[in-house]
Amino acid sequence: MNPIEEKLWNYIDGTCSPTEQATITLLIEQDEAYRAKYQELLQLNQEFATMELDEPSMGFTYKVMETIRTENARQPLKAAINPRIIWGISIFFAISIIALLVFTIANIHVTLSAVDVKINLPAGFRLPKMGNISSSQVFKWFLVFDVVLALFLADSYLRRKKTAKQL
Amino acid sequence: MQSKLSDIELIEQTLAGNQSAYADLVKRHQRFVFTLSMRFSKSREDAEEIAQDCFVKAFRALASYNAQAKFSTWLYTIVYNTAMTFLRKKRVATESIDEEGAFIQVENHESAYDADNVENKSRSFYLNQAIEQLLPDDATIITLFYKGEQSLEEIAQTLGMETNTVKVKLFRARQRLKDKLERNLKHEVKELI
Numbered sequence: 467m468n469p470i471e472e473k474l475w476n477y478i479d480g481t482c483s484p485t486e487q488a489t490i491t492l493l494i495e496q497d498e499a500y501r502a503k504y505q506e507l508l509q510l511n512q513e514f515a516t517m518e519l520d521e522p523s524m525g526f527t528y529k530v531m532e533t534i535r536t537e538n539a540r541q542p543l544k545a546a547i548n549p550r551i552i553w554g555i556s557i558f559f560a561i562s563i564i565a566l567l568v569f570t571i572a573n574i575h576v577t578l579s580a581v582d583v584k585i586n587l588p589a590g591f592r593l594p595k596m597g598n599i600s601s602s603q604v605f606k607w608f609l610v611f612d613v614v615l616a617l618f619l620a621d622s623y624l625r626r627k628k629t630a631k632q633l
Numbered sequence: 634m635q636s637k638l639s640d641i642e643l644i645e646q647t648l649a650g651n652q653s654a655y656a657d658l659v660k661r662h663q664r665f666v667f668t669l670s671m672r673f674s675k676s677r678e679d680a681e682e683i684a685q686d687c688f689v690k691a692f693r694a695l696a697s698y699n700a701q702a703k704f705s706t707w708l709y710t711i712v713y714n715t716a717m718t719f720l721r722k723k724r725v726a727t728e729s730i731d732e733e734g735a736f737i738q739v740e741n742h743e744s745a746y747d748a749d750n751v752e753n754k755s756r757s758f759y760l761n762q763a764i765e766q767l768l769p770d771d772a773t774i775i776t777l778f779y780k781g782e783q784s785l786e787e788i789a790q791t792l793g794m795e796t797n798t799v800k801v802k803l804f805r806a807r808q809r810l811k812d813k814l815e816r817n818l819k820h821e822v823k824e825l826i
Binding site: 471472475476479481510513514515516517518519520521522523526527529530531533534535537 | 655656659660664667668680681685692756760761764775776803808810
């Protein structure tokens, strides 16, 4: 490395100490060779600063955003997972389960003479008959809907997987 | 039209689920990211691929950006790492590039210029041409320093090097760039610098 050039570059960049700066300023004023080199590097420095940035294609931003959308990364993870929603769902299910348990336990009557468990359901409450459910038209349509939904979800999952592999 | 919001404000909006804020961030930084990518790939198609990959990676990791460093420094770190991975994949390791060999084509290209052509070309054309002939590391440091508004400390952070190493590398890169300019312009270099 050329020590004079190195010092001059540091001087131009402003990375030398105040003492060095004062020494170099004096040298530039007094030494003709130093001054000429300084002018040369200063001009070079200005020239380097004029370099032009390259321009990507017109649809660059669109392509980036489209890739993000394709990956189904609609939101960064921090925004996508809201802990309050998860807590809300958890609390709802916990309360429902506890309420159901309390209701069931309150209506169970166990007699010790024989193993005989009876659940006293409230008046007017009838459990549906299983045989009627499987043969009803609504149930059949419900099954068809479930199958279509499952196929649709499987298709979208495989598409996403394929796109991720291509990227 | 580009957004007048700061990078941090745009990041906050993006994290809140506003994707158009991220599109504004991309528009703001795309030229520089693309230029940095060009320093490594030397082909527009590959550079676009690298730059696109960088912005997607940055989007995924946006929640981890802690705003202690400038967003640009954080983004350029992603660009540098992505570009290095790209180079490794292409098996064009920076150190293995035969500098002299790399310029055979350039010198032939240069010989095609006649005096009139040289006069007609703009100064920035020759400068960009010389930068393209530098090794990726040299070209990156020069670009970050002159166009990225990055201090030596920030460049060191981006490249994962010591500040003093970057200082020495910058000095050498400038020397090499000057040599390339001289080589390309021959007699015209006196006019240019």
